[in-house]
Amino acid sequence: MLISNLMDILGTAAFAISGALAAFQKRLDIFGVLIITFATAIGGGTIRDVIIGNTPVSWMKDQQTISVIFGSYLLSLFFRKQLQYFPRKLAIFDAIGLGFATIVGVQKGLQVQLSPSICVALGMITGCFGGVLRDVILNEIPLVFRADIYASASLLGGALYVICLHIPLPPDTASTLAVATVVGIRLAAMQFKWNLPEV
Amino acid sequence: MLISNLMDILGTAAFAISGALAAFQKRLDIFGVLIITFATAIGGGTIRDVIIGNTPVSWMKDQQTISVIFGSYLLSLFFRKQLQYFPRKLAIFDAIGLGFATIVGVQKGLQVQLSPSICVALGMITGCFGGVLRDVILNEIPLVFRADIYASASLLGGALYVICLHIPLPPDTASTLAVATVVGIRLAAMQFKWNLPEV
Amino acid sequence: MLISNLMDILGTAAFAISGALAAFQKRLDIFGVLIITFATAIGGGTIRDVIIGNTPVSWMKDQQTISVIFGSYLLSLFFRKQLQYFPRKLAIFDAIGLGFATIVGVQKGLQVQLSPSICVALGMITGCFGGVLRDVILNEIPLVFRADIYASASLLGGALYVICLHIPLPPDTASTLAVATVVGIRLAAMQFKWNLPEV
Numbered sequence: 379m380l381i382s383n384l385m386d387i388l389g390t391a392a393f394a395i396s397g398a399l400a401a402f403q404k405r406l407d408i409f410g411v412l413i414i415t416f417a418t419a420i421g422g423g424t425i426r427d428v429i430i431g432n433t434p435v436s437w438m439k440d441q442q443t444i445s446v447i448f449g450s451y452l453l454s455l456f457f458r459k460q461l462q463y464f465p466r467k468l469a470i471f472d473a474i475g476l477g478f479a480t481i482v483g484v485q486k487g488l489q490v491q492l493s494p495s496i497c498v499a500l501g502m503i504t505g506c507f508g509g510v511l512r513d514v515i516l517n518e519i520p521l522v523f524r525a526d527i528y529a530s531a532s533l534l535g536g537a538l539y540v541i542c543l544h545i546p547l548p549p550d551t552a553s554t555l556a557v558a559t560v561v562g563i564r565l566a567a568m569q570f571k572w573n574l575p576e577v
Numbered sequence: 578m579l580i581s582n583l584m585d586i587l588g589t590a591a592f593a594i595s596g597a598l599a600a601f602q603k604r605l606d607i608f609g610v611l612i613i614t615f616a617t618a619i620g621g622g623t624i625r626d627v628i629i630g631n632t633p634v635s636w637m638k639d640q641q642t643i644s645v646i647f648g649s650y651l652l653s654l655f656f657r658k659q660l661q662y663f664p665r666k667l668a669i670f671d672a673i674g675l676g677f678a679t680i681v682g683v684q685k686g687l688q689v690q691l692s693p694s695i696c697v698a699l700g701m702i703t704g705c706f707g708g709v710l711r712d713v714i715l716n717e718i719p720l721v722f723r724a725d726i727y728a729s730a731s732l733l734g735g736a737l738y739v740i741c742l743h744i745p746l747p748p749d750t751a752s753t754l755a756v757a758t759v760v761g762i763r764l765a766a767m768q769f770k771w772n773l774p775e776v
Numbered sequence: 777m778l779i780s781n782l783m784d785i786l787g788t789a790a791f792a793i794s795g796a797l798a799a800f801q802k803r804l805d806i807f808g809v810l811i812i813t814f815a816t817a818i819g820g821g822t823i824r825d826v827i828i829g830n831t832p833v834s835w836m837k838d839q840q841t842i843s844v845i846f847g848s849y850l851l852s853l854f855f856r857k858q859l860q861y862f863p864r865k866l867a868i869f870d871a872i873g874l875g876f877a878t879i880v881g882v883q884k885g886l887q888v889q890l891s892p893s894i895c896v897a898l899g900m901i902t903g904c905f906g907g908v909l910r911d912v913i914l915n916e917i918p919l920v921f922r923a924d925i926y927a928s929a930s931l932l933g934g935a936l937y938v939i940c941l942h943i944p945l946p947p948d949t950a951s952t953l954a955v956a957t958v959v960g961i962r963l964a965a966m967q968f969k970w971n972l973p974e975v
Contacts, residue, residue: 407972409928410921424827429623431632433829438885438894496637510714515908517917519716523609530608574606628822630831695836709913718915722808729807773805 389478390443391450392471394419397512398454399461399468404516408455414512415451419443421508426483426500430490469568470561473531477560479505480532481553484539494540501536502529505560527567530574535560588677589642590649591670593618596711597653598660598667603715607654613711614650618642620707625682625699629689668767669760672730676759678704679731680752683738693739700735701728704759726766729773734759787876788841789848790869792817795910796852797859797866802914806853812910813849817841819906824881824898828888867966868959871929875958877903878930879951882937892938899934900927903958925965928972933958 397418401411420437427435437443454461461468483504487497506522506529513520522528535556542552566572596617600610619636626634636642653660660667682703686696705721705728712719721727734755741751765771795816799809818835825833835841852859859866881902885895904920904927911918920926933954940950964970 404917405974406917406921407974409972410918413921413927428627428826429632429634429637431630431829433827434888434890435827438827438890438898441891441893444893490633492633492637493640495640495643500637514714514716515912515918517716517912517915519603519605520609520714523605523612523714529612574608576604576606627826628831628833628836630829689832691832691836692839694839694842699836713913713915716915718802718804719808719913722804722811722913728811773807775803775805 386478387442387446388471389475390419390446392468392475393479393508394447394450395454395461395468396472396509398451400512400516402454402458411455412451414515415454416447417515418508418512419447419450421511422479422483422504422506423508425507425511426486426504429503430486430492430500432486432490470565473561473564474557476505476528476532476564477535477557479508480536480560481539481556484536484556488540488543494544498533498536498540501539502532505529505532527563527572527574531560531563531567534563585677586641586645587670588674589618589645591667591674592678592707593646593649594653594660594667595671595708597650599711599715601653601657610654611650613714614653615646616714617707617711618646618649620710621678621682621703621705622707624706624710625685625703628702629685629691629699631685631689669764672760672763673756675704675727675731675763676734676756678707679735679759680738680755683735683755684752687739687742693743697732697735697739700738701731704728704731726762726771726773730759730762730766733762784876785840785844786869787873788817788844790866790873791877791906792845792848793852793859793866794870794907796849798910798914800852800856809853810849812913813852814845815913816906816910817845817848819909820877820881820902820904821906823905823909824884824902827901828884828890828898830884830888868963871959871962872955874903874926874930874962875933875955877906878934878958879937879954882934882954886938886941892942896931896934896938899937900930903927903930925961925970925972929958929961929965932961 394415397415398411400418401414404410406414420435420443423437424435427433480501483501484497486504487500492500509522510520513522538559539552539556542555543549546552547555593614596614597610599617600613603609605613619634619642622636623634626632679700682700683696685703686699691699708721709719712721737758738751738755741754742748745751746754792813795813796809798816799812802808804812818833818841821835822833825831878899881899882895884902885898890898907920908918911920936957937950937954940953941947945953
């Protein structure tokens with residue numbers, strides 16, 4: 379539980395920092411950066427909660443998420459220059475964030491009795507749409523639609539999770555396997571420059 | 578019922594294909610095209626369901642919509658080149674999609690006892706905001722705000738539907754008349770190059 | 777009550793007019809301008825209602841808001857040229873709108889028992905996200921993230937409101953003080969060209 383919570387915090391923080399780093403490129407004021415940081419970190423979960431009707435949305439009922447994001451924002455501001463020197467470590471956090479967000483998204487869908495394929499889609503929305511929101515607000519075509527394997531890793535991990543629960547494996551085993559799959563595929567895709575074909 | 582369902586499928590498919598065609602222009606990977614295809618086809622209904630509180634939103638409870646969109650996506654990918662040669666036939670499907678989406682939107686509003694003018698607005702949101710979402714994600718000013726008569730056709734058809742129900746005409750007659758009006762105005766606008774004045 | 781309602785109308789109208797003025801720059805047709813006008817005026821409240829689960833969202837249940845926005849739209853169209861000559865008066869209305877929207881947003885959050893800091897965030901979302909939506913649809917990086925003190929004024933006013941209620945001051949005193957604070961900070965920021973630092 380402690381480790382799971384720690385990973386969750388790391389995931390949220392990584393998403394937040396990726397938002398702050400993107401905002402730094404755009405000459406926003408410090409408040410604009412704060413909003414982009416929040417939108418990136420909570421965007422996916424917010425869209426998920428809104429379309430399944432889980433309102434007020436999760437971050438409104440949870441002081442920890444807010445604190446983690448705000449802390450990440452302050453860290454990003456103060457260590458702005460240093461952050462540029464370890465993009466790879468950030469990418470590892472981001473992959474962990476993607477893995478956890480995906481599984482949480484699938485779980486929320488299962489809780490409201492949605493069909494398995496919809497739950498997998500919901501996992502992907504949770505994992506990816508914070509980044510989509512960040513890019514749309516910053517007036518870019520979303521990176522996730524152009525970058526190497528990202529949303530696909532989320533879909534595969536989500537599908538694996540649903541299959542594992544169906545076997546059934548114990549929930550903890552299923553989620554560990556699924557998170558590891560998302561993180562593994564994502565990191566391998568970056569390492570070996572896997573890409574989906576362009577059309 | 579069979580015909581209405583067939584038309585519904587054609588409408589969804591046409592919206593999906595228009596999304597895929599727009600995404601092809603943007604050098605996305607095959608997954609990015611898939612997301613744009615979905616966003617275009619279900620965006621309007623999703624926004625409608627979210628603002629009236631009909632959650633989980635419709636497509637999450639309905640396997641047919643998902644299957645139709647996914648099929649349209651595959652068709653668009655495989656017949657990409659051929660699709661360019663019949664833009665007019667696509668536009669006819671798209672007009673039919675607009676007609677059906679509009680009336681479905683108005684009906685959903687009436688079901689939750691919203692006032693007639695709000696229901697007409699809801700019909701327009703259902704018909705047009707998938708395209709708005711598509712264009713916003715693809716970093717374009719929404720076509721629907723610039724193109725020839727489109728949203729206006731939806732508003733007129735929605736208003737006619739509400740009036741017909743108020744007379745009262747039988748619901749089936751009302752919806753047939755209204756869909757025909759939307760499709761007719763839309764196609765006439767394209768044929769005769771009607772435009773709203775720019776400001 | 778009469779004065780509060782009058783101010784509410786002025787606030788909504790100012791938001792609507794600012795939307796119309798932004799849309800005029802983009803060569804949209806008259807319908808596109810109408811949609812941008814609506815999105816600017818009701819966007820913040822819509823996002824607020826959706827994330828707290830207050831659906832159907834407020835403007836769907838309230839004929840006055842719709843009428844005020846539509847009237848503002850017509851005024852903007854007819855007096856388009858003249859509006860350019862008094863941007864400062866418009867900015868005063870807009871600041872009043874920001875003040876009222878902020879306090880209404882905080883109140884809605886308190887009604888559903890959200891924590892004080894979340895309520896302050898909700899006030900800011902209500903006040904600012906109509907403008908964010910306007911800019912995202914018009915394909916601009918949101919002004920609110922770049923301009924002089926705007927969202928910050930909303931946050932300060934919202935925080936003051938929560939503190940005043942906690943003392944406790946009477947609700948009317950608290951909201952009057954808070955609205956005055958938002959408007960005062962916003963106008964002072966424009967007058968003296970206060971800006972948050974860029975990063």
